[in-house]
Amino acid sequence: MKLYDPLEHHLAKQTPNVREVPMTFKKIENILGHALPYSARHRNQWWANNPQRHVQAHAWLGAGYMTEGLDLVTQTVTFAR
Numbered sequence: 001m002k003l004y005d006p007l008e009h010h011l012a013k014q015t016p017n018v019r020e021v022p023m024t025f026k027k028i029e030n031i032l033g034h035a036l037p038y039s040a041r042h043r044n045q046w047w048a049n050n051p052q053r054h055v056q057a058h059a060w061l062g063a064g065y066m067t068e069g070l071d072l073v074t075q076t077v078t079f080a081r
Contacts, residue, residue, distance in 0.1 A: 002055075002058070003032075003034075003055070003056075004032065004055070004056045004058065004059035005059065006031050006032050006033060007028060007031055007032055007056075007059040007060065007063075008058070008059040008060070008062045008063045009063075010031045010063075011059070011060055011063035011064075011065050011079055012062075012063040012064070014063075018081075019080060019081050020068075020078050020079070020080045020081075021065065021078065021079040021080075022069070022076060022077075022078045022079075023076065023077060023078070023079065024074075024075055024076050025040065025041065025075040025076070025077070026075070028077075040056075041072065041075065042072065044070060044072065047067045047070050047077060048067075049061060049066045049067055060079050063079075064081055065079035065080060065081055066079070066080055066081075067079060067080075068080045
């Protein structure tokens, strides 16, 4: 199992009519079972929808979502179809 597979599985379980899944970083950590890295909390680039440069992007892109509405201050992100 890859490090971010639990997030991909969680997003993939959403019904097709769910267009957006807003999440706190804490909820993502609960789903993953481990803390997000420092860069996830401090750098927008960590959340980029670029699977060639960001292993974690495979999780949400594989489930058919892209990141939107990132807010590092409130530590929230929205995954959108």
